[in-house]
Amino acid sequence: MAVTDEAIDKIKEMLLRGELKAGDRLPPEKELSDRLGLSRSSLREAVKALELIRVLDVRRGDGTYVTSLDAKLLNEAVAFVVELHQDKSILELFEVRRILEPATAFIAASKISSAELQELGAAMDGIDEHTDVEELVAHDLEFHRIISRAAGNAYLESLLDALSGSTVRARIWRGLTQDRAVAHTLAEHKAIADALARGDAELVKALVTVHISGVESWLRQAL
Amino acid sequence: MAVTDEAIDKIKEMLLRGELKAGDRLPPEKELSDRLGLSRSSLREAVKALELIRVLDVRRGDGTYVTSLDAKLLNEAVAFVVELHQDKSILELFEVRRILEPATAFIAASKISSAELQELGAAMDGIDEHTDVEELVAHDLEFHRIISRAAGNAYLESLLDALSGSTVRARIWRGLTQDRAVAHTLAEHKAIADALARGDAELVKALVTVHISGVESWLRQAL
DNA sequence: TAGCGGGGATTCATCCGATGTTTGCGGTGT
DNA sequence: ACACCGCAAACATCGGATGAATCCCCGCTA
Numbered sequence: 001m002a003v004t005d006e007a008i009d010k011i012k013e014m015l016l017r018g019e020l021k022a023g024d025r026l027p028p029e030k031e032l033s034d035r036l037g038l039s040r041s042s043l044r045e046a047v048k049a050l051e052l053i054r055v056l057d058v059r060r061g062d063g064t065y066v067t068s069l070d071a072k073l074l075n076e077a078v079a080f081v082v083e084l085h086q087d088k089s090i091l092e093l094f095e096v097r098r099i100l101e102p103a104t105a106f107i108a109a110s111k112i113s114s115a116e117l118q119e120l121g122a123a124m125d126g127i128d129e130h131t132d133v134e135e136l137v138a139h140d141l142e143f144h145r146i147i148s149r150a151a152g153n154a155y156l157e158s159l160l161d162a163l164s165g166s167t168v169r170a171r172i173w174r175g176l177t178q179d180r181a182v183a184h185t186l187a188e189h190k191a192i193a194d195a196l197a198r199g200d201a202e203l204v205k206a207l208v209t210v211h212i213s214g215v216e217s218w219l220r221q222a223l
Numbered sequence: 224m225a226v227t228d229e230a231i232d233k234i235k236e237m238l239l240r241g242e243l244k245a246g247d248r249l250p251p252e253k254e255l256s257d258r259l260g261l262s263r264s265s266l267r268e269a270v271k272a273l274e275l276i277r278v279l280d281v282r283r284g285d286g287t288y289v290t291s292l293d294a295k296l297l298n299e300a301v302a303f304v305v306e307l308h309q310d311k312s313i314l315e316l317f318e319v320r321r322i323l324e325p326a327t328a329f330i331a332a333s334k335i336s337s338a339e340l341q342e343l344g345a346a347m348d349g350i351d352e353h354t355d356v357e358e359l360v361a362h363d364l365e366f367h368r369i370i371s372r373a374a375g376n377a378y379l380e381s382l383l384d385a386l387s388g389s390t391v392r393a394r395i396w397r398g399l400t401q402d403r404a405v406a407h408t409l410a411e412h413k414a415i416a417d418a419l420a421r422g423d424a425e426l427v428k429a430l431v432t433v434h435i436s437g438v439e440s441w442l443r444q445a446l
Numbered sequence: 447t448a449g450c451g452g453g454g455a456t457t458c459a460t461c462c463g464a465t466g467t468t469t470g471c472g473g474t475g476t
Numbered sequence: 477a478c479a480c481c482g483c484a485a486a487c488a489t490c491g492g493a494t495g496a497a498t499c500c501c502c503g504c505t506a
Contacts, residue, residue: 001283003460004271015307028486039461041264044488045271048227052272053303060224060487061468069307071315077300080276084238084292092294092378096323099379103322155315156322226489251457262490267459283458284497 003038007046010036015055015066026056026064053077071154078162086167091220097163098212101144104160105192105208108150109201116150120193129182136173136182137166143189147196172215175222188214226261230269233259238278238289249279249287276300294377301385309390314443320386321435324367327383328415328431331373332424339373343416352405359396359405360389366412370419395438398445411437 014020026032026047033043047064050056054076057065067073082093123142127135141161148157176182188211195203237243249255249270256266270287273279277299280288290296305316346365350358364384371380399405411434418426 001281001459008275012307016309030486041267041462042460044264045268048268049272049275052231053276053300055307058224058487059469061485062470063486071308071312073304073307074301077276077304078297081296081300084235084278084296085294086239089294089378092376095376096378096382099323099326100319103326153315153318155312155319159319224488253457264491265489281458282498284456285499286457 004042004045004049007036007038007043008049011046011050011056015069020066022066022069024066026066028063052080071158073158074155075158075162078159079165082162082165083167086165090168091216091223093163094212094216094219097160098209098216100156100160100163101148101212102205102208104148104151104153104156105196106201106205107152108147109196109199109204111152112147112150112196116146117193117197120146120196124186124189124193127186129180129186131182133170133173133177136177137169140169140173141166147192150196172219175218179218181218185211185215227265227268227272230259230261230266231272234269234273234279238292243289245289245292247289249289251286275303294381296381297378298381298385301382302388305385305388306390309388313391314439314446316386317435317439317442320383321432321439323379323383323386324371324435325428325431327371327374327376327379328419329424329428330375331370332419332422332427334375335370335373335419339369340416340420343369343419347409347412347416350409352403352409354405356393356396356400359400360392363392363396364389370415395442398441402441404441408434408438 011020020026027035029040029043029047033040036043047056047058051058054067054073055069057067059065085093120143123139123146127139131139144164145157145161148160151157173182176185188207192204192207192211195207234243234249243249250258252263252266252270256263259266270279270281274281277290277296278292280290282288308316343366346362346369350362354362367387368380368384371383374380396405399408411430415427415430415434418430
């Protein structure tokens with residue numbers, strides 16, 4: 001194509017060149033479209049596309065702003081794609097997660113703070129095999145997120161977060177509930193938290209590998 | 224927002240529900256906009272956004288089609304984001320690559336076919352420290368891509384491809400050339416290929432770790 | 447009959463102008 | 477000093493007009 005895609009590229013270049021920085025406000029639609037030499041309609045298409053992947057933030061009645069442009073961008077972009085691949089090749093996506101999650105936990109083991117360890121403990125409080133699925137999913141998400149955050153790499157955190165979308169997580173925990181495997185899975189969480197507290201990185205890595213692989217094989221059989 | 228985002232969601236749901244499948248053609252703009260209850264202009268914004276992340280493929284004068292919806296989607300989405308983070312936090316992105324690349328190579332070691340090994344050999348033919356930067360980048364890209372493809376996980380392949388965009392690669396090889404470190408890096412490629420040929424997965428993993436880490440530390444010092 | 451070319455129909459590309467809605471901000475009055 | 481009001485700026489959405497690319501059917505020709 002041409003005009004609209006050129007506009008996307010030009011905006012991207014303005015970002016790369018530092019002409020536009022995070023938090024900056026873009027010129028009004030009319031002015032920017034004149035400057036880039038296209039119509040408002042076409043410019044709006046470009047802006048909309050950049051808004052979908054969270055590069056721009058459009059505030060009605062106010063203006064269009066550049067987002068923080070941090071690692072969370074990865075999350076948005078990947079999550080959208082992952083959501084579309086739900087039934088199809090979840091297992092391949094899971095294989096990626098099986099690589100990343102233990103490595104992340106390994107890194108986290110040597111960096112995690114006592115505050116984060118406390119958070120991890122709090123995340124498990126009040127969660128047992130009688131907790132309803134919705135809350136279990138929230139717990140699971142938080143548990144893994146605290147660990148990935150402790151690894152100190154925002155991209156890793158975003159990627160892991162996006163790779164197992166909440167839809168997949170919900171399905172898994174629903175399945176675990178039916179199979180009465182919730183207690184077992186929660187025990188794995190507990191073991192991981194304990195090993196993290198002791199700073200035993202190798203054990204953490206092994207436990208996480210077992211944990212993820214367990215879920216993976218459950219998923220494989222469930223499909 | 225409202226109308227346009229609703230349209231994006233509705234199209235996404237049509238995909239999830241199987242109402243639209245890969246390769247399908249969407250109704251014409253006019254018809255679809257009527258059906259979704261919005262104007263053509265607004266619908267076009269939605270379509271444009273979905274086109275940016277390669278979910279839809281618009282062919283002028285023909286129609287709008289659903290793409291193959293395969294793992295390559297990840298590539299497009301991630302590559303766009305990565306490109307925007309060039310100067311900023313390349314090192315964090317590299318850390319992710321350092322996790323994925325050895326693990327991928329490890330998997331590839333037990334799966335790689337003789338045809339792929341031959342490809343790997345061919346990719347190294349005619350490449351030496353006198354090759355110009357552009358060709359070195361192409362070689363590097365191909366080398367790592369053959370290995371990730373051999374691992375048999377399309378998402379892994381896409382992700383790795385996207386994680387080290389060609390811009391970063393170009394910068395690295397330009398730097399390696401100036402530092403007269405090209406021969407050394409190519410020798411590492413050779414060693415990796417040899418270990419793959421012997422099926423020594425552990426060695427492959429170690430070599431790749433060394434390889435990536437070497438580049439990473441060069442990059443760290445160059446920033 | 448097979449192949450080729452033309453022309454109309456379909457569909458997207460782009461632009462324009464009008465109108466509605468939301469937000470931010472400054473002025474005003476108490 | 478504070479609360480309210482109203483204007484101006486900026487995005488949201490619409491519908492129509494025109495252009496350009498593509499597809500496909502139909503008729504012509506060898």
